[in-house]
Amino acid sequence: MSANMQALAEQKYKYGFTTDIEMEEFPRGLNEDIIRLISAKKDEPEWMLKWRLKAFAAWKQMEEPDWARISHPPINYQDLYYYAAPAKAQPKSLDEVDPELLKTYEKLGIPLNERAALAGVAVDAVFDSVSVATTFRETLSKSGVIFCPISEAVREHPDLVREYLGSVVPVRDNFFAALNSAVFSDGSFVYIPKGVRCPMELSTYFRINARNTGQFERTLIIADEAASVSYLEGCTAPMRDENQLHAAVVELVALDEAKIKYSTVQNWYPGNAEGKGGIYNFVTKRGACRGRNSKISWTQVETGSAITWKYPSCILQGDGSVGEFYSVAVTNNFQQADTGTKMIHLGKNTTSTIVSKGISAGHSNNTYRGLVRIAATASGARNHTQCDSLLIGDQCGAHTVPYIESRNTSAKVEHEATTSKIAEDQLFYCRTRGLSQEDAVGLIVNGFCKDVLKELPMEFAVEAQKLLSVSLEGSVG
Amino acid sequence: MLEIKNLHARIGDKEILRGVNLTVPDGEIHAIMGPNGAGKSTLSYVLSGREGYEVTEGEVIYNGQNLLDLEPEDRAAAGIFLAFQYPVELPGVGNANFLRTALNAIRRKRGEEELDAVAFLKLARAAVRSLHMKEDFLKRNVNVGFSGGEKKRNEMLQMALLQPGLAILDETDSGLDIDALKIVADGVNALRAPKFSALIITHYQRLLDHIVPDVVHVLANGRIVRSGPKELALELEERGYAGLEAA
Numbered sequence: 001m002s003a004n005m006q007a008l009a010e011q012k013y014k015y016g017f018t019t020d021i022e023m024e025e026f027p028r029g030l031n032e033d034i035i036r037l038i039s040a041k042k043d044e045p046e047w048m049l050k051w052r053l054k055a056f057a058a059w060k061q062m063e064e065p066d067w068a069r070i071s072h073p074p075i076n077y078q079d080l081y082y083y084a085a086p087a088k089a090q091p092k093s094l095d096e097v098d099p100e101l102l103k104t105y106e107k108l109g110i111p112l113n114e115r116a117a118l119a120g121v122a123v124d125a126v127f128d129s130v131s132v133a134t135t136f137r138e139t140l141s142k143s144g145v146i147f148c149p150i151s152e153a154v155r156e157h158p159d160l161v162r163e164y165l166g167s168v169v170p171v172r173d174n175f176f177a178a179l180n181s182a183v184f185s186d187g188s189f190v191y192i193p194k195g196v197r198c199p200m201e202l203s204t205y206f207r208i209n210a211r212n213t214g215q216f217e218r219t220l221i222i223a224d225e226a227a228s229v230s231y232l233e234g235c236t237a238p239m240r241d242e243n244q245l246h247a248a249v250v251e252l253v254a255l256d257e258a259k260i261k262y263s264t265v266q267n268w269y270p271g272n273a274e275g276k277g278g279i280y281n282f283v284t285k286r287g288a289c290r291g292r293n294s295k296i297s298w299t300q301v302e303t304g305s306a307i308t309w310k311y312p313s314c315i316l317q318g319d320g321s322v323g324e325f326y327s328v329a330v331t332n333n334f335q336q337a338d339t340g341t342k343m344i345h346l347g348k349n350t351t352s353t354i355v356s357k358g359i360s361a362g363h364s365n366n367t368y369r370g371l372v373r374i375a376a377t378a379s380g381a382r383n384h385t386q387c388d389s390l391l392i393g394d395q396c397g398a399h400t401v402p403y404i405e406s407r408n409t410s411a412k413v414e415h416e417a418t419t420s421k422i423a424e425d426q427l428f429y430c431r432t433r434g435l436s437q438e439d440a441v442g443l444i445v446n447g448f449c450k451d452v453l454k455e456l457p458m459e460f461a462v463e464a465q466k467l468l469s470v471s472l473e474g475s476v477g
Numbered sequence: 478m479l480e481i482k483n484l485h486a487r488i489g490d491k492e493i494l495r496g497v498n499l500t501v502p503d504g505e506i507h508a509i510m511g512p513n514g515a516g517k518s519t520l521s522y523v524l525s526g527r528e529g530y531e532v533t534e535g536e537v538i539y540n541g542q543n544l545l546d547l548e549p550e551d552r553a554a555a556g557i558f559l560a561f562q563y564p565v566e567l568p569g570v571g572n573a574n575f576l577r578t579a580l581n582a583i584r585r586k587r588g589e590e591e592l593d594a595v596a597f598l599k600l601a602r603a604a605v606r607s608l609h610m611k612e613d614f615l616k617r618n619v620n621v622g623f624s625g626g627e628k629k630r631n632e633m634l635q636m637a638l639l640q641p642g643l644a645i646l647d648e649t650d651s652g653l654d655i656d657a658l659k660i661v662a663d664g665v666n667a668l669r670a671p672k673f674s675a676l677i678i679t680h681y682q683r684l685l686d687h688i689v690p691d692v693v694h695v696l697a698n699g700r701i702v703r704s705g706p707k708e709l710a711l712e713l714e715e716r717g718y719a720g721l722e723a724a
Contacts (some may be wrong), residue, residue, distance in 0.1 A: 095705050318680065405720050423565075424528065425565050426526050426565050426566075426567060427547065427568075428528070428565075429564070429565035430567075430575075430579075431526075431548070431549035431550045431553070431559065432526075432549050432550075432552075432553055432557075432558070432559045433553060433575075433579035433580050433582075433583075433635060433639065434550050434553035434554055434579045434580075434582040434583035434586065434639070435550055435578060435579055436548075436582070437550075439578065439582065442569060443567070443570055443574075443578060444570065446569070446570070447567055447568055447569030447570035447618070448568065448569055449569070450569040451569075
């Protein structure tokens with residue numbers, strides 16, 4: 001590929017710029033001192049520091065999981081920065097946010113100015129290790145909704161944080177969750193009080209900017225009895241030749257009759273066409289349907305990252321609770337994705353739905369890995385899984401690894417899977433009707449993903465459709 | 478006007494078209510008949526630009542443009558429309574969305590303004606009614622779960638909306654009952670105009686009872702072996718294609 005062509009191909013990742021801003025970084029490497037520094041920087045109470053140190057001790061005993069269908073050179077955890085933040089003091093209000101940062105988010109299409117913002121969407125903007133702005137907080141607080149950076153919640157709402165942090169994803173859950181628990185820097189905290197329907201969509205926009213820095217965000221969302229909320233997250237990063245680590249933990253808790261809808265459009269830098277650079281995305285997302293008839297719904301559109309390792313899951317504990325997982329995962333060039341879900345049925349008459357659409361192009365590998373477990377207590381549990389793979393070209397791979405464990409004879413578990421290729425005759429048909437090859441692929445892929453895209457809030461569905469077409473540009477012909 | 482001059486084409490090592498000469502003036506409807514394996518479908522694919530067909534000699538000029546230099550989508554913008562013998566299914570792609578995307582792609586290429594959803598729906602609904610189709614046609618996924626007749630009607634709907642200058646119907650009549658046949662014929666007849674021409678590729682004469690051609694050509698062994706007025710179709714129906722190959 002000529003230099004020109006390459007530049008053109010890489011331009012397609014339009015979020016690849018860097019922000020030139022004075023940063024405060026802690027020394028490279030990970031040890032107890034760094035953790036104490038992070039904790040002190042955030043003015044944390046003693047219990048939080050202890051929790052982190054316990055997690056660090058646990059992490060040191062653990063090993064990176066190796067069961068996923070991904071490969072990468074070993075990550076040197078002592079070579080990373082664990083904290084990087086804009087040097088200027090934390091702003092107290094939107095008016096005090098560094099103009100350079102405001103410009104960055106403007107460029108990303110996320111204006112933080114409340115007048116310019118998308119109507120009805122409140123945003124928490126996380127830049128490397130800190131939250132730089134949270135919009136519409138006052139509007140939200142009128143209905144009792146708490147939406148703030150988690151570092152602030154640790155100080156201002158310690159009772160809620162202590163009760164729920166680590167209650168869904170325990171510190172020792174897995175290697176990356178333990179690492180996150182030790183060094184997490186920021187993320188969002190949401191509490192919706194009893195009976196409140198959150199009046200706005202909530203969203204967090206994660207941006208990695210600093211070089212050689214890991215991002216370890218932590219998000220905790222609690223929907224109290226009969227509360228409901230829709231939450232969105234978006235992610236981008238600059239284009240760099242070296243890989244960067246992103247290891248997040250997201251915990252959701254839904255009490256009786258509560259509903260949480262969590263949508264992700266993940267567009268981390270995927271690396272270039274030769275597979276150089278890109279984000280390593282090792283994420284633990286889990287929701288607990290603790291209450292009766294509660295519902296947690298995950299929708300994800302995963303187009304970015306060099307490696308995606310992620311299994312947003314539901315623990316269906318409350319009787320009659322509902323778990324949903326809708327996923328589109330696209331891999332192109334040399335991207336690797338091993339993603340899916342776990343639905344753990346504990347309560348009676350619990351139901352779960354899994355719809356997974358994997359699209360592989362280029363030299364990429366795309367794996368669906370899922371577990372449906374029906375415990376002996378889960379009488380009348382039901383699951384339906386639909387797992388479809390679409391191949392573009394003949395150098396890529398699609399794999400489906402479903403695990404089903406049922407210990408209750410009254411449960412019904414269904415699994416359907418298909419693999420198809422975009423057929424030459426479909427492309428030709430579209431082209432004879434005037435569509436370009438790329439538009440035809442976009443149309444066919446969006447058709448393939450329709451069942452998932454329709455679950456996204458509307459503004460994001462449009463964005464996701466465009467993203468799918470852009471991610472697959474150059475994959476045919 | 479379409480001019481095909483000494484067209485040779487092959488798939489792999491097999492030569493299918495061996496010097497086709499054919500002129501279709503604007504405003505005329507020509508039928509191409511011939512036995513199985515004569516090269517009828519190959520001709521329609523070569524005209525619309527399908528991959529896998531290698532043109533080794535000859536040229537195809539449409540309104541002064543060499544079609545063989547153009548990508549399939551640019552041929553569509555130039556006014557070529559191929560109605561498929563087996564229309565392709567596009568799961569999850571809504572018919573209305575597909576039609577609008579196609580129409581706007583062509584309008585863009587022609588330097589015309591794109592239609593918004595409201596203007597498009599108005600146009601599409603009118604076309605649906607004129608083809609005696611149910612309106613839910615627009616809501617269904619492209620050809621998915623359509624009966625054979627519905628698929629062919631959908632081709633006619635696309636043709637009506639895209640307003641081609643030259644329509645190529647590749648055995649569109651195969652497997653149709655008489656009612657569906659009439660719908661296809663109505664679709665073509667409705668477009669008849671001084672600037673519209675059509676190439677009707679068919680194995681049987683019966684479609685030509687409903688779309689009356691100006692000229693009938695016989696394609697055999699990769700060449701046009703006879704051309705004549707519409708009565709030629711009746712003669713072929715009676716005597717069959719035997720003996721024509723040698724002619």
